[in-house]
Amino acid sequence: MNLPEGIKLRVSDAAGILVEQKLNSDEDDFYLFAHVVGGWDEKFIATVFLTP
16 A cells, blocks of 8 residues: 655654655655654654645
8 A cells, every 4th residue: 555645744843843754756655754863851743744
């Protein structure tokens, strides 16, 4: 099962956007992922967008 074209993953913290990836139909990408590092008290927000 493939992700829909135009799907975007954004990971941010209190300071701003850390990672932003968009699925590219020109490549053989089947998933989006991000790796972030922080302390136990740090909060991250993962947002998934579907753009037309």
